[in-house]
Amino acid sequence: MRNAYHVEHVRAAEAALMARLPEGTLMQRAAAGLAATCARLLGGVYGRRVVLLVGSGDNGGDALYAGARLARRGARVDAILLNPERAHAGGLAALRAAGGRMTGDPAVIDAADLVVDGITGIGGQGGLRPGAAELAARAAGAQALVVAVDVPSGVDASTGVVEGPAVRADVTVTFGTYKPGLLVDPGASHAGVVELVDIGLGPYLPAEPTVAALQAGDVARLLPELSAETDKYRRGVVGVVAGSDRFPGAAVLTVGGALYGAAGYVRLAAPRRVIDLVLQRWPETVCSEARPGEAGRVQAWVVGPGMGTDEVARDRLAEVLASDVPVLVDADGLTLLGKYFGGRADRSAPTVLTPHAGECARLLGAERADVEARRLEHTRQLAERTGATVLLKGSTTLVADPAGAVRVNPTGTPWLGTAGTGDVLSGLIGSLLAAGLPALDAASVGAYLHGLAGRLAADDAPIAAHDVIDHLPAAWRSVGNDHGPVRDARPCL
Numbered sequence: 001m002r003n004a005y006h007v008e009h010v011r012a013a014e015a016a017l018m019a020r021l022p023e024g025t026l027m028q029r030a031a032a033g034l035a036a037t038c039a040r041l042l043g044g045v046y047g048r049r050v051v052l053l054v055g056s057g058d059n060g061g062d063a064l065y066a067g068a069r070l071a072r073r074g075a076r077v078d079a080i081l082l083n084p085e086r087a088h089a090g091g092l093a094a095l096r097a098a099g100g101r102m103t104g105d106p107a108v109i110d111a112a113d114l115v116v117d118g119i120t121g122i123g124g125q126g127g128l129r130p131g132a133a134e135l136a137a138r139a140a141g142a143q144a145l146v147v148a149v150d151v152p153s154g155v156d157a158s159t160g161v162v163e164g165p166a167v168r169a170d171v172t173v174t175f176g177t178y179k180p181g182l183l184v185d186p187g188a189s190h191a192g193v194v195e196l197v198d199i200g201l202g203p204y205l206p207a208e209p210t211v212a213a214l215q216a217g218d219v220a221r222l223l224p225e226l227s228a229e230t231d232k233y234r235r236g237v238v239g240v241v242a243g244s245d246r247f248p249g250a251a252v253l254t255v256g257g258a259l260y261g262a263a264g265y266v267r268l269a270a271p272r273r274v275i276d277l278v279l280q281r282w283p284e285t286v287c288s289e290a291r292p293g294e295a296g297r298v299q300a301w302v303v304g305p306g307m308g309t310d311e312v313a314r315d316r317l318a319e320v321l322a323s324d325v326p327v328l329v330d331a332d333g334l335t336l337l338g339k340y341f342g343g344r345a346d347r348s349a350p351t352v353l354t355p356h357a358g359e360c361a362r363l364l365g366a367e368r369a370d371v372e373a374r375r376l377e378h379t380r381q382l383a384e385r386t387g388a389t390v391l392l393k394g395s396t397t398l399v400a401d402p403a404g405a406v407r408v409n410p411t412g413t414p415w416l417g418t419a420g421t422g423d424v425l426s427g428l429i430g431s432l433l434a435a436g437l438p439a440l441d442a443a444s445v446g447a448y449l450h451g452l453a454g455r456l457a458a459d460d461a462p463i464a465a466h467d468v469i470d471h472l473p474a475a476w477r478s479v480g481n482d483h484g485p486v487r488d489a490r491p492c493l
């Protein structure tokens with residue numbers, strides 16, 4: 001698990017650790033890690049041109065001490081101080097002693113091999129002020145690699161919100177722990193590759209992170225265990241209510257995602273025309289024209305993709321919500337939820353909602369642009385308000401549960417932003433719910449596998465939703481299964 005903590009937790013941990021160490025120790029650890037990354041990126045230090053952008057806080061101090069280390073190894077280091085009177089005194093003295101120079105001329109940026117962004121870190125507030133914004137823009141237009149110290153300046157470390165101009169880094173070297181703003185967009189897309197330098201904060205951070213990102217090993221651990229005794233019934237049945245005469249393809253994609261999840265089989269409740277189309281593609285589907293409540297027992301329902309928003313669809317949703325099993329509501333189901341159910345599910349069994357930003361905005365009565373800009377806040381808010389686990393789709397998919405846990409998905413590709421991929425995701429998560437995964441795990445594991453399948457399918461070229469289904473087995477295989485290879489459960493005869 002890649003854990004990220006709100007700035008208030010980082011500050012508390014830092015204070016507790018600093019109380020046990022000689023003054024300046026943490027900044028030296030940070031600067032050493034930063035300088036090592038810069039040296040590696042430069043592919044050698046001697047004769048390289050490095051420019052430091054230095055704010056008046058400790059973020060600037062880190063940059064100055066790292067610059068001093070590089071200067072001692074022969075780099076030509078120029079520091080631009082945003083506020084010369086308030087720059088970190090110890091860092092300044094170290095840089096001077098190592099042969100670094102202070103300059104007021106931003107033209108040095110144009111000729112630099114590497115720019116170190118030490119304007120603001122966890123102490124930054126709002127978008128960059130004009131002087132800092134000009135330097136950031138100049139660095140973005142130059143050839144140099146940009147390395148952000150702790151957090152790209154202008155990105156809110158705790159939330160990923162970017163309120164105005166901000167640095168766009170190639171690499172961010174962060175200290176002690178990841179920050180949510182490095183994992184959640186729009187901040188994440190400013191951070192580039194994130195490297196963590198251990199400065200010893202670990203034991204002083206709370207057990208529960210503010211935001212966590214699953215890694216392959218976590219997904220492997222969370223996947224359901226299969227054994228020789230596992231049959232289709234024990235693996236669970238996922239029910240799908242999707243598709244309509246107008247949008248039959250949504251059912252094909254949702255069923256496809258569900259078939260390649262962990263459930264033993266997929267039951268579809270839909271109109272005849274939808275069933276015919278689904279059976280052509282997926283003959284293994286168990287289909288029924290009956291209402292969901294009469295279609296047979298399932299361990300989880302997926303309801304919504306392409307089902308329409310008329311009163312027939314409303315009644316189907318009502319039946320599914322009245323069941324006592326986990327339910328995932330997506331697409332038209334979300335519209336119906338807002339229109340007829342006051343935006344609330346009010347169920348005792350787990351409910352998962354999978355809106356994109358527009359659907360999330362509608363359910364919250366907010367603006368879509370606001371949801372995009374403050375993804376963490378709005379995902380949490382919708383989970384609190386609905387009592388459901390909410391997965392907000394889009395760049396850096398987020399999952400929040402009503403108890404306050406938040407996960408951010410580290411996989412995915414912009415190529416996934418194409419019609420029907422959401423239907424595949426719904427089916428996949430529904431299948432994981434049917435196999436018994438708790439809502440937060442089902443949603444975040446589903447997002448992980450879906451994002452990975454999308455990446456494998458795209459390989460830097462456009463994809464369609466059915467390509468994602470085709471690559472789900474490869475995505476599963478690539479994370480492995482912590483419970484051992486299933487094919488070895490029984491000896492071959």
Ligand SMILES: NC(=O)C1=CN([C@@H]2O[C@H](COP(=O)(O)OP(=O)(O)OC[C@H]3O[C@@H](n4cnc5c(N)ncnc54)[C@H](OP(=O)(O)O)[C@@H]3O)[C@@H](O)[C@H]2O)[C@@H](O)CC1
Nearest residue numbers: 014027056057058059120121122123124125127128129150
């Ligand atoms: N925590 C740890 O364990 C460790 C932390 N360490 C390091 O300390 C960093 C935190 O240092 P910090 O607290 O001094 O704050 P920091 O990020 O330098 O920013 C404050 C400065 O920014 C300015 N400023 C604010 N907003 C601005 C804006 N929009 N645009 C422009 N300027 C703006 C603000 O100006 P003021 O408001 O005072 O005028 C003030 O000058 C942390 O990120 C890490 O790098 C490591 O050394 C060791 C371990």
Ligand SMILES: [K+]
Nearest residue numbers: 120149151153
């Ligand atoms: K920075």
